Amino acid sequence: MKLNYDCLRQLLIALEKSTFLDEELNYEYGTFYDIVKLMPDFQQNEIAYTTILAEESGLIIANIIDADDGFVDCLYQRLTFEGHQFLDTIRDNNVWNKVKRVISKVSGVSLDILISVAKDILKSTIGKQ
Numbered sequence: 001m002k003l004n005y006d007c008l009r010q011l012l013i014a015l016e017k018s019t020f021l022d023e024e025l026n027y028e029y030g031t032f033y034d035i036v037k038l039m040p041d042f043q044q045n046e047i048a049y050t051t052i053l054a055e056e057s058g059l060i061i062a063n064i065i066d067a068d069d070g071f072v073d074c075l076y077q078r079l080t081f082e083g084h085q086f087l088d089t090i091r092d093n094n095v096w097n098k099v100k101r102v103i104s105k106v107s108g109v110s111l112d113i114l115i116s117v118a119k120d121i122l123k124s125t126i127g128k129q
Helices: 005-017 032-038 044-056 081-090 093-103 111-127
Strands: 060-067 070-079
Touching: 005 032, 005 044, 005 060, 005 070, 005 081, 005 093, 032 044, 032 070, 044 060, 044 070, 070 081, 081 093, 081 111, 093 111
Parallel strands: none
Antiparallel strands: 060 070
């Protein structure tokens, strides 16, 4: 399965919007199905796969629950600092659309390259203002 960067961006946005600390500073974990409701444009298997890769890459902190060789649920805790940094780089729709245009010129792009391209485009956008 191929990583969908639009799905990754939406996952990070959904997690950032979710409150995972209550007034007493206790964690309130969001479930996979809570996140699925916030991402109606994506299929469950795509969100699950993106969740696995986002957790492996250190963009989010999540407890993925597997059973019988399948993804059962996930308890999302929060974005990591790296996750926030990445999201801040690609948050702006104009920047994100430019990033997608640039990376569409090649058949595959690693997350590191995507982040580098996004930073360059964001710096260029900021420099023009």
